[in-house]
Amino acid sequence: MSVLAPPEPALTPVYSYPDALTHVPTHYCPGCTHGIAHRLIAEVIDEMAAKERTIGVASVGCSVFAYRYFGVDFAQAAHGRAPAMATGVKRVRPEALVFTYQGDGDLASIGAAEILHAAVRGEQITVFFVNNAIYGMTGGQMAPTTLLGQTTTSSPAGRDRATMGTVLRMSELLAQVDGAAYVVRRSLHDVVQIKRAKKAIRRAFEVQEQGLGFAMVELLSSCPTNWGMTPEAALGYIRDEMVPAFPLGDFKVPETRAEAGA
Amino acid sequence: MSVLAPPEPALTPVYSYPDALTHVPTHYCPGCTHGIAHRLIAEVIDEMAAKERTIGVASVGCSVFAYRYFGVDFAQAAHGRAPAMATGVKRVRPEALVFTYQGDGDLASIGAAEILHAAVRGEQITVFFVNNAIYGMTGGQMAPTTLLGQTTTSSPAGRDRATMGTVLRMSELLAQVDGAAYVVRRSLHDVVQIKRAKKAIRRAFEVQEQGLGFAMVELLSSCPTNWGMTPEAALGYIRDEMVPAFPLGDFKVPETRAEAGA
Amino acid sequence: MHGTVTVDETLCKGCALCIPVCPKGLMRVADDRFNARGVHPAELIDPANACTGCQLCATMCPEAAITVYRAAKVA
Amino acid sequence: MHGTVTVDETLCKGCALCIPVCPKGLMRVADDRFNARGVHPAELIDPANACTGCQLCATMCPEAAITVYRAAKVA
Amino acid sequence: MTFDVIIAGFGGQGVLFAGQLLAHAALDAGLETTWYPSYGPEMRGGTANCTVVISDEPIGSPVTERPQAAIVMNLPSLVRYEPLVRPGGVLVVNTSLIDRAVERDDIDAIAIPADDVAAELGNPKLTNMVLLGALLARTSALTTAQVGATLERVLPARHHHLLGANHAALARGAELATEAAARDATPTA
Amino acid sequence: MTFDVIIAGFGGQGVLFAGQLLAHAALDAGLETTWYPSYGPEMRGGTANCTVVISDEPIGSPVTERPQAAIVMNLPSLVRYEPLVRPGGVLVVNTSLIDRAVERDDIDAIAIPADDVAAELGNPKLTNMVLLGALLARTSALTTAQVGATLERVLPARHHHLLGANHAALARGAELATEAAARDATPTA
Amino acid sequence: MARELLKGNVAFAEAAIRAGCEAYFGYPITPQTEALEHMAVRMPELGRTFVQAESEVAAINMVYGAAAAGVRTMTSSSSPGVSLMMEGLSYMAGSEVPAVVVDVMRGGPGLGNIAPAQSDYTQMVKGGGHGDYRQIVLAPASVQELIDHTVLAFDLADRYRIVSVVLADGSLGQMMEGAELPAMRPPRAADASPAWALSGAKGRDTNLISSIHLDPDEEERFNHHLQAKYAAIEAAEIRYEEHLLDDASIAVVAFGTAARLAKTAIAGERAAGVAVGLFRPITLWPFPTDALRDLSERVEAILVVEMNMGQMLEDVQRVVAERCPVGFFGRTGGVMPMPEEIAARIRALAVELGAAVSDAPEEVRT
Amino acid sequence: MARELLKGNVAFAEAAIRAGCEAYFGYPITPQTEALEHMAVRMPELGRTFVQAESEVAAINMVYGAAAAGVRTMTSSSSPGVSLMMEGLSYMAGSEVPAVVVDVMRGGPGLGNIAPAQSDYTQMVKGGGHGDYRQIVLAPASVQELIDHTVLAFDLADRYRIVSVVLADGSLGQMMEGAELPAMRPPRAADASPAWALSGAKGRDTNLISSIHLDPDEEERFNHHLQAKYAAIEAAEIRYEEHLLDDASIAVVAFGTAARLAKTAIAGERAAGVAVGLFRPITLWPFPTDALRDLSERVEAILVVEMNMGQMLEDVQRVVAERCPVGFFGRTGGVMPMPEEIAARIRALAVELGAAVSDAPEEVRT
Ligand SMILES: Cc1ncc(C[n+]2csc(CCOP(=O)(O)OP(=O)(O)O)c2C)c(N)n1
Ligand SMILES: Cc1ncc(C[n+]2csc(CCOP(=O)(O)OP(=O)(O)O)c2C)c(N)n1
Numbered sequence A, B: 001m002s003v004l005a006p007p008e009p010a011l012t013p014v015y016s017y018p019d020a021l022t023h024v025p026t027h028y029c030p031g032c033t034h035g036i037a038h039r040l041i042a043e044v045i046d047e048m049a050a051k052e053r054t055i056g057v058a059s060v061g062c063s064v065f066a067y068r069y070f071g072v073d074f075a076q077a078a079h080g081r082a083p084a085m086a087t088g089v090k091r092v093r094p095e096a097l098v099f100t101y102q103g104d105g106d107l108a109s110i111g112a113a114e115i116l117h118a119a120v121r122g123e124q125i126t127v128f129f130v131n132n133a134i135y136g137m138t139g140g141q142m143a144p145t146t147l148l149g150q151t152t153t154s155s156p157a158g159r160d161r162a163t164m165g166t167v168l169r170m171s172e173l174l175a176q177v178d179g180a181a182y183v184v185r186r187s188l189h190d191v192v193q194i195k196r197a198k199k200a201i202r203r204a205f206e207v208q209e210q211g212l213g214f215a216m217v218e219l220l221s222s223c224p225t226n227w228g229m230t231p232e233a234a235l236g237y238i239r240d241e242m243v244p245a246f247p248l249g250d251f252k253v254p255e256t257r258a259e260a261g262a
Numbered sequence C, D: 001m002h003g004t005v006t007v008d009e010t011l012c013k014g015c016a017l018c019i020p021v022c023p024k025g026l027m028r029v030a031d032d033r034f035n036a037r038g039v040h041p042a043e044l045i046d047p048a049n050a051c052t053g054c055q056l057c058a059t060m061c062p063e064a065a066i067t068v069y070r071a072a073k074v075a
Numbered sequence E, F: 001m002t003f004d005v006i007i008a009g010f011g012g013q014g015v016l017f018a019g020q021l022l023a024h025a026a027l028d029a030g031l032e033t034t035w036y037p038s039y040g041p042e043m044r045g046g047t048a049n050c051t052v053v054i055s056d057e058p059i060g061s062p063v064t065e066r067p068q069a070a071i072v073m074n075l076p077s078l079v080r081y082e083p084l085v086r087p088g089g090v091l092v093v094n095t096s097l098i099d100r101a102v103e104r105d106d107i108d109a110i111a112i113p114a115d116d117v118a119a120e121l122g123n124p125k126l127t128n129m130v131l132l133g134a135l136l137a138r139t140s141a142l143t144t145a146q147v148g149a150t151l152e153r154v155l156p157a158r159h160h161h162l163l164g165a166n167h168a169a170l171a172r173g174a175e176l177a178t179e180a181a182a183r184d185a186t187p188t189a
Numbered sequence G, H: 001m002a003r004e005l006l007k008g009n010v011a012f013a014e015a016a017i018r019a020g021c022e023a024y025f026g027y028p029i030t031p032q033t034e035a036l037e038h039m040a041v042r043m044p045e046l047g048r049t050f051v052q053a054e055s056e057v058a059a060i061n062m063v064y065g066a067a068a069a070g071v072r073t074m075t076s077s078s079s080p081g082v083s084l085m086m087e088g089l090s091y092m093a094g095s096e097v098p099a100v101v102v103d104v105m106r107g108g109p110g111l112g113n114i115a116p117a118q119s120d121y122t123q124m125v126k127g128g129g130h131g132d133y134r135q136i137v138l139a140p141a142s143v144q145e146l147i148d149h150t151v152l153a154f155d156l157a158d159r160y161r162i163v164s165v166v167l168a169d170g171s172l173g174q175m176m177e178g179a180e181l182p183a184m185r186p187p188r189a190a191d192a193s194p195a196w197a198l199s200g201a202k203g204r205d206t207n208l209i210s211s212i213h214l215d216p217d218e219e220e221r222f223n224h225h226l227q228a229k230y231a232a233i234e235a236a237e238i239r240y241e242e243h244l245l246d247d248a249s250i251a252v253v254a255f256g257t258a259a260r261l262a263k264t265a266i267a268g269e270r271a272a273g274v275a276v277g278l279f280r281p282i283t284l285w286p287f288p289t290d291a292l293r294d295l296s297e298r299v300e301a302i303l304v305v306e307m308n309m310g311q312m313l314e315d316v317q318r319v320v321a322e323r324c325p326v327g328f329f330g331r332t333g334g335v336m337p338m339p340e341e342i343a344a345r346i347r348a349l350a351v352e353l354g355a356a357v358s359d360a361p362e363e364v365r366t
C-alpha cells in the first residue's frame, strides 16, 4: 500500500490505495464496478507480494486499458484471444503469475473457443471474467450473457429466446471441463459480496501458484451507462436480476482443498 | 431405396442402397465408420421423404467430400465453421432440413465457438458429430477428444494431461446450454449401437422439424488408419476405450417428449 | 429359402466388418478376385440357403454395399 | 476518535456508492465543488468523530479513492 | 459561403443534439451540411463534441482544425477550443460552468450563463438551446427562426410540448448575445 | 547426367521407402537428388507414388511429367504411367499384380513377378526391393552395390537382421532384369 | 424520396434493406456499430434475418451460408473485424457466392484506434486472404455515395456471383449529411432463387456450394474461369470521377474521404490559379487503369493522397509507369489530411513545376 | 554437419530448434503438418514448449504471447490457416514483437487443395491484415534455403522486432533433398530477456505490449516510427540472386520453387543459345527494387513466372515502369509450371525479340 501522510499523526492507515495500482484516474464510468474488480485484484497481488512477477493480459472491452492501472507487466490481447496470449506467456514464463482480465463479450462470445481450450488444456493461468451482461465499450449491445428480455442496442425489443437464444453461463460450462481446477462465480454488488470476491481472487491466484490448473473467477459487474441506471440502481439490478440468472457459487474447486468460507 | 433387380424374382429387397446416397464409391478407408454414419443419415432422410428439402453442410476433415455421397443440396464449410454456415442457410430457408456433418477436430477444436453459439442461439439445425478421437484427414494428430495417454502424431508419447489437458466431452458440455434441445451420444461399434444411432438421427431431425431447437447426435466412430488397427479391432477400441471415456446416453432431450427406446 | 444378400463390388472395400456379424457365418472375403480398388470384395457363401435376410451384415457395412432380399410374403 | 477517511479527489468520480454503505451515514457528495473531471467528489462529514474506520466505504469504492485510518493501537 | 462550428461539452449537455438541429436546419434551408461527432470511448471520459459545416457548395471536410465558431459548454472545452477558433471568429462560452475568462482578443467571445438562463426558463435541459440561440445571433449562417422551424420538424412528437420552451431558449440566447454585442461593440463574424 | 524415376503402387507396398533409398544412395554417391511424394488425402485412396531425381548438377524440378523410368507395382499405376515414360525409357512392371501387358514398344519394359519373387525369398515385404534391383540393372544412375551399401546406413538398427534378405532381393531383381534384357535383346536406357 | 440528414452507418444499413437485403449478420465494432443496431431494429420489423454473430469469423460464415442459399445478404465491420474474415472471404470467392461487405475502416495496425483511416486498401483490394481472388471494391466519398454504392454492391454481387465491398471509413460512417434513400424494392418472390443456390433439390439436380478442387488441374481450370470473370468485370464495371482535369497540369489521385478532402484543397488552389484537378477511382477494383494511364500522359505531376502510408500509391505507380512524377501525401492512424495540408502539397508541386500561382486567397474553406 | 536427405517440413522445424526457438504453437494442416509433428517430438525432448493450439487463430495469439514474453517463437501453417492469422499478425506488427511464421502455401482460393502454390504472396508480402504494416518475407527455393531462411528469419525478427515470414510451398515442404542443418545454438540464459519483454517488473518499470493508440496523432507517430524501421530494413536487408544475367537480353523473374523450375528451363535455353538469365528476389519484402530497376534498363524483356495468377507481377511492373516489356507465365491452383513450358515461353519471347536461337537440344532435363 502506498501510504499517504495521515490527516493526523496519531492515525494509521488501515486501508489505502493498493501498491499494484498506478494511481492514474481510470476511464471507467462513475460507479462502474470494473474499478472494484481492479482494486481487489491489485490488493491480492499486494498481499501476495507478487507485483514483480505478475503479468496481466488485458482484453478488448471497457477494460482494454487495464494495463494503465495495474503496476505490473501487461499485454493487450486481441478481442477474445487473451487466454491464447496468456497461454503463450505462461508456457514460456512458468514462474510468473499470469492472469487475463476479460469482459463477457470478449470471453463468452468471440473468445469462446480460446477460453474453453485454455480450460481443457488446464493452462496454469488465472482468468478474471467480468460479466456485466452487455457489451460496454461499443455502447451496449447484447452479449451471450444478456438476460432474456433485456433490451440492448442490438436487441431493441428485448432478448428474444427464439432468435437470440438465452443466457450462456460460462462458469457452469467451464466447470464441466477436466482441466479446470477452480471455477467460481462472485458478485460485486455489495460489501459482503465484494469481500467474498476478493477471497476467490486470492484462491484463484493460489491455484495457479500451486500448479493445480486453470482457474477462473466470474464477477457479476455493473454497467450503469449502458443499463441506463444510476450506479446504485445498477448494483440493485445485479442483485435482483443477474444473481438469479447467474447463481453465485463454487462450480469447481480443487479436490485437494475445498474452498471454505467463500 | 434404389431397387436393384433381385437375384431371383421371388425375392424382395428388404434392405437396399439408400436413395439419398449417390452410389459413388467413397474415399473413406476400408472399415471407416464415417460410411455407416452417412448411410444412417441417408436412410433417415429417405424415411422422412426429405431428400428434396434437405441441405447438408460438410465440414473439413475426412468427411469433406460428404457432398459427393449425399444426393441432397450441399455446402462445404470452412474448417470448424459449419454451424455458422448452417445458421446462415437455415435462417433464410426455414423450410429446409439443415444438417451439419462434422468431425471432432472440426467441431470440438477449431469450431468450438461456432458450435457452442449455434447451441446457445438454439439454431434449428441438426448436427452430426462424428467423434473418432483423432484428426483423420491430416494424418492422425491429437484432437481435444483424444484419450489420455493415446499416442497420435502430435502426442507421440501419448496425450499428457499436464501439457495437453484431457478429453473434452462436447455432448455433456453442450447439453448445459439452454438453447440445445436434443443432445445425445451414440456409437457405431456394433449392430445394436448402430440401430440406436439411427433412431437418434431420426429424432434429431424431428426436433428440427418441430422447431424445438438445436439438436446434436455425437457418434463414436473409428479411424482404423490412424489408430493403426484393423477395422474390426478399431470397433473393439471404440467399445473398450472410447465408450468408457465418452459414456453413451441422452444428455438432453426435449421436455415435451422424452426419448424412448434409444 | 428365406433370404439372400448381394454385394455391390464397386462399393465394397473388403473391410470384412460384415463377416463376424453374420449369425450364420455366411459372409467371407472373396480372395480369388480384386475389384477396381484392388481389394478382395466380400461375398455370401450360402450353399445351404441358410441366410435369413436378417440384415445384420447390411447394418454393419460402411459402404452400403449390401442389398438384402427376403422371400416375398403374401401379406 | 476511532477512525477517519480521506477521499482522493483526483480519483473520485462522484458515483456516490460510498454513501449508502456507511453505517453512520457520514459520507456525502460535496456539491460545493467540482474536481478536474467535472464531478462533485465525495467527502466525509464527521463533526462528531463517529467514523469507526470500518472500511465499508473503501470496500465499495470503484476508484480506490478512499483511504481509511484508525487511531493507532499500541499492539 | 461556408460556415463551420464546433460544439463541445460534457456528455448529457445536449451537445450532439444542438449540432444535429443546426444541420437539419441547414438542410431545410437548401444548404449543404455535415455533422460529425466525437465517438466511441472518447465519450466515456464524459466529454462530447461535434462539428457542423454548412455551405452553399458541396462540402469537403466534415472536420476542421480551425473552426469559424465554437460553443463551449464546460472548462475543458474552452481550454481545448479557444486557441483554435479562427481570428475574427465567434466563441460562445457557457459561463455558468466556466469561471475562466476568454484570453484571446481577436475573436468575438460571447459569455452566456446558459445553465442559469435555462434554469430561469424552467428547464435545465435547455442550456444547449440558449447557447445555440446566442451563436445564431452572432453569425449569419442561419436565423433563429429557421432553426426554430426545423425544431418543430425534428423534435419527436412526444416532446412537442417542449417546443415553446425551446423556442424561448433560442430567443433568449439570441437576445443575450445581441445585448452583449451591443455592450462590447465587437464586430460580429 | 540427370535421371528421374516415378515409383507407384498401393500404399503399403513400400513405394515411398524404395524411392527414399534411391535418393539416399544418390546423396551417398555425391550426387544431387530430390524425392517427392504424393501426399495428403490422395493417399487415402490407397495409391502412393514418389518421384526421385538424381543429377550431377543442381536440380530444378523435383517432379516430372515425362519420367525416364517408372516402377509400377499395381494396375492403376501401369495405366497412369505407361504413357508418360519417355521414349527409350524404362518401365519396370510388377507382373505379380498386373496381368495386362505393356502396350508401348518404344520403351524398355521389364516384367518382374516381384511379389512371387519376394515370397520365394521368404518375405513378401521385399517386393519393392526386387523391383528396385531390376530398375538399377537396366539404368546407369546407380549400381545395386551402391544402393545396398546405403541400405546398411539408412535401415534402422532394429531391422538390420533383414539386411541380407534385402540385398538378396535387390540382387535377384537385377538378375531377372538382366536375364530378361538378354532374352529380349532390347537396348537398355 | 427527399433528402434527409442521415448518419452514414444508418444510411448504408437502410440502403441495404431497400436494395433487398434479406439477411444481415454482424458483430459490433466501432465505428460501424450503428449499422448493426439499425439492422437489429429494422430487419425483424420486416420479417427478415438479423443475427448478431458470436464473432466476425462466424458472421462471415453465416453470410456465406445465406449467400449459398441464394438470398441477398451482407455483413459490416471495421478493420480488425475484417481481418478475421479473410478465410471466409477466400472461401466465398472460391465458391462464387454473391454478398456485400461494408468495411468502415479505422486506424491500425492492431487494435489501433477508432478514428477514420483507409489502411485496409490492400487487404480488400488485393485480397488479404489466400489464393488468387478478387472482390469488387467501391469507395464512396459521401453519405449519398455510401447509399448508392451499397445498392450497387448488391446488384454487382448478384450479376457476377462475387463479393462486393463498400470501403468506407470512420468519418463516413459517423457523419450525418443530406442524402436521399432509394425506394424500397419489392420483396423477392418466395420461389425466386438463383439456379445454383441451395434450396433443396426439388425437381432438379443437387446443387453444391464448395471451394474445394482437389485435383490441381481442375483447380487451375476453376481459377481460369475466375480470371475470365474478373476480366469481364474489368471490362464493364470500372468507375471513376474526373474533376477539373481538362486543363490540369497536376492531378490529385485519391479515393473516398481523402478525395473529398482533396476537393476542398483543389478548389482553393484553383482559385489561386493552380491548374490542378482530381482523379478519383470509385471502383478500387476493378482499378481505372486505362483512364489513369491516359491521365498520366496529360499531366505534369500526380499527387496521391491517402489516409494510410501509401497503399493505392503502389497501384498508381504501376499504372503511371514513371510517365510523370508521382508524389504522395498520407496521414495515417486515424488522422485525416486537412485540406490546407493537401493544398500546401499541391502548391509545392506547382512551384516545383514552375507554374505561376498567385498567393492563396485569404479565406480558403478548410 | 554433413549433408543429409531431409524433408522440407522436418528440415525447417529442426532448423528453428537449432536457431533457438523455445516455443512452437501450431495447428495441423497439409502440406506443413510434418513440421508440427517434428516439433511435437523434439520440443518436449528439449524441455521447450510445444502446444497444439485449438486453431490457427489461437496459435498466432499464443505466438504473440510467447513473443511478448521475450522468447524465440514460431508457428507454421498453410494458406487457409494463414488467412486466419491476419488479425493476430496485424496486432503483432502493431506491438512490434518478433516471431517467425512459416507458410507452406497450397492451392486456393478457399479450401482449394493441398498441392504447391504461391498464391499467398499478396497476403504475406503486402499485409493481408488491416493497417499499414510490413513483414520480412523470405522465399526459399530449396530445402537448404528453407533451413537457412528459417534461421535468418529468427535473427532478423529479433534484430528488428518484426514478424519474419518464410514463404515456402507444398513442394518444398514435402520433398526430400540433400541439405545441411546448422549446429545447435546454446540455449538462452534463463535471465536473458529483451529489455522490452514481459517477464515481471522486477527492479524496473513495467513493460507493456500493446497495439492500441487511441489518440490518432499518437497512432500516426507510431506508424511513422514503424515506417522508419521499415526503411532501415529496406536499406539493409534486401536479398536476391542474379543468375546468368551478365549478358542476358531476357530475364526471368521468379521466386521460390518457380525460380528453381525456371533455372532448369534457363539452362536448356542457354544451351540453345538464348541469352536468358534469372532474377530471383529472395526477400519478397523488402523487395529488391533497385536491382530490378537496374536490370530492367539492361535487358530487352522480362518474363515473370509464378505459381499464381500474377501477384509478384504487379511489383515487377511497378518497378520496371514499362522500361521493357514484362511478360507473365503462371500456373496456379496447385499446378507447377514445368521447365519445358517455361522454356517455351522464353523461346517465344526470344523469337519475338528476333534473337538467333538454335533448336532446343534433344534432351533437356525436365
Ligand atoms: C475483432 C474485434 N471485433 C470487435 C471489436 C469491437 N469491440 C471492442 S470491445 C467489444 C465488446 C466488449 O464487451 P465486453 O467484453 O462485454 O466488455 P465490457 O466493455 O462490457 O467491459 C467489442 C465488440 C474489436 N475491437 N475487435
Ligand atoms: C483453417 C484450416 N486449418 C486446418 C486445416 C487442415 N485440416 C483439414 S481436416 C483437419 C482435421 C480434421 O479432423 P476431424 O475434424 O477430427 O475429422 P476426421 O478427419 O477425423 O474425420 C484439419 C486440421 C484446414 N483445412 N483449414
Ligand code: SF4
Pocket (backbone or CB within 6 Å): A027, A028, A029, A031, A032, A033, A034, A062, A132, A136, A137, A222, A223, A224, A225, A226
Ligand atoms: S460502459 Fe459500462 S462497463 Fe464500460 S466503463 Fe462504463 S459502466 Fe463500465
Ligand code: SF4
Pocket (backbone or CB within 6 Å): B027, B028, B029, B031, B032, B033, B034, B062, B132, B136, B137, B222, B223, B224, B225, B226
Ligand atoms: S483416415 Fe480415419 S476417419 Fe479418415 S477415412 Fe480413413 S479411417 Fe476414416
Ligand code: SF4
Pocket (backbone or CB within 6 Å): B031, C007, C011, C012, C013, C014, C015, C016, C017, C018, C019, C041, C042, C060, C061, C062, C063, C064, C065, C066
Ligand atoms: S462390410 Fe461392406 S465394405 Fe466391408 S467387406 Fe462387407 S460388404 Fe465390403
Ligand code: SF4
Pocket (backbone or CB within 6 Å): A031, D007, D011, D012, D013, D014, D015, D016, D017, D018, D019, D041, D042, D060, D061, D062, D063, D064, D065, D066
Ligand atoms: S465510491 Fe469512490 S468514486 Fe464513488 S463517490 Fe465515493 S469516493 Fe468517489
